[in-house]
Amino acid sequence: MELWNYIEYGAWALAALLGLHMLVDWLKTDSTYDEDVLISSREGELEAMAEEHKVH
Amino acid sequence: MADVDITSQTMDGMGPHGTKVGLLRVLGPAHVWALGVGIVLVGEYMGWNFSVGKGGAYAALIACWFAGILYSCVAMIDSEVTSTVASAGGQYTQAKHIIGPLMAFNVGLYLVFAYTMLEAANAITAGYLFSVVATMTGYSGELDQRPFIILVITFLAWLNYRGVLATLTFNLVITAVAFSAIIILFLSTSGILGGGIMDHAALFEGHELPYGWVGVLAAMHFGLWYYLGIEGTTQAAEEVRSPARSLPFGTLAGIMTLLIAATLTWYVCSGILPWEFLGDGVDGAVAPLFSAAQLSGSMALVWLLGFGTLFATLASANGCINDASRAWFAMGRDKYLPGWFGAVHPKYRTPYRAIIFLVPIALIFALGAPLDQVITFSILSGLLGYTFMPLNIILFRRKWPLDTIKRGYEHPFHPIPAIALLTLCGVTFFAVFLGYGTQLVAMIGFYIIVSLWFHFWRYRFVNRGAQFTMPWPKPRGY
Amino acid sequence: MAHYTPPKQGKASQLFDVVVLVVLTIGALFVPLWLNMAGAAKSVANPIADPTWEALGQNAAQAAKYEALGFTPETAHDLILARFDYSFSIGALLTMIVVIVLYYFLILRFSEVEYREVISEKFGK
Incomplete structure (x- = not known):
């Protein structure tokens, strides 16, 4: 076994770990919060609040 | 609605239409620059040199500058529209407000495709780089590139999942390093610092235009690669603190950076590498700046450009994940795609479901298709998007003339940029046709099928009036 | 005009729509590949036996660069002579x-x- 073989295995393991972390967090988030909260984002919030589209 | 203070911590992300968890507004103009340039700069490190192969070194320079004009038009037009339509989804949201839902659906898909394919191309290149480094450090076997390709995609997706500020700050740092590497290579090989090794006149002798003028046209195909993706700055609109100022500033600074980087790259590489080698991105110069550094004889330059290439691919893949997921998210939010994708992570404030969903898609492309194919699909989707932009700006100015809504930026000389852009898109379609006509037709066939699917099936789930969210007056002529 | 109220889409139907899109996408990429219609390959029209740098149309400066890159006239033959067909x-x-x-x-x-x-x-x- 050479050094690069270990690096290969390391890459596999790290990729799996990061993927798993996302997966676990995703499932946890989906079960903790209400779906209505999660998909409550609406387009154009800032425009509605902060900007007036009038020429001064 | 003046009682809603968007700068307060407790109200952050909430809004008057019922948003309880929205994307986080934390980015400044430097992040916009990093997103735009970060996605594109990899094009200087690999890919653009196919245009040399298509028509020779001069043809590549002509293509570089004409594509530069094309993208300057793109940047100006985009800056004007996006300074008023500041929303995740970028051109998708623009199309929805200005042309109509089906156009918007197509534009959204162009964006997701162009970026996901580009992300796959970057991951393939990064995997290749790891194998080069392994060989350089004395590894005798054949390195398995797959774990590195997968690691690049999952790591960057993970970074994107965890928050936009860290993601784009990371991009800012590695993009700056990659850009500096090009400058340093130019300074140290051109004779400005130490002895120069460039010899343009002798290298071009007898090979000025090996294909004649048709080669110049053909070179436009990969000429786009110098700048492809700069239009992605608009995807950050919903996460930028003051979009009306930051987006035009970051985008226009970005295109200027790229014009400099592209010209320097052409100058360095064409003065050091013979055109046949430079123009063959498969058996010749896979990473031309890196090859140029190898010929400089300086080990320091070799490592610098090696890291520059790796950083450029990472920055690009990173930006692509950011942009593709914003576009996918925005379409989900409007029910153009299943509404499930319109979710925002309550803690990290990112479109987390869109990010996760696109990971396996990118992996399929990165592990299953050859590089030039993936690049061509990315370019084609980009090109369809650029063809949409002139139509977009002409209709925008017609439906809402300058005195009807306030614009953060107004681009000059309208409609000349729009006409120039449309003409150059036509030339590029012809260039793509010369090498990849079948893919072009297959791609458009795909878009026709999904358009019919959208119009006759999917659109029933979309709210009609509510998807028009900008506080604009009624468009002229309706 | 009457206000249009879209139907609520169920989970299964959402999933089905995603599958349709993914299948179409992957089809668009891979069908040209499977049909072997993809890509523009370069080919060597007139091969040269026993190539030298001069025969390959390379001057001294160009030949020097190729040698620095580790090529010989034999190994550089295909790289230098291959051309696209633009007809x-x-x-x-x-x-x-x-x-x-x-x-x-x-x-x-x-x-x-x-x-x-x-x-x-x-x-x-």
């Missing part, structure tokens, strides 16, 4: 133009219909 038929060109124009016409047409509905619901007649 095409007018029929194929016309087909492409028609397909592109038809495509944009189709989406602009349908978009306009949908857009008028959006505007009239948002702003009233």
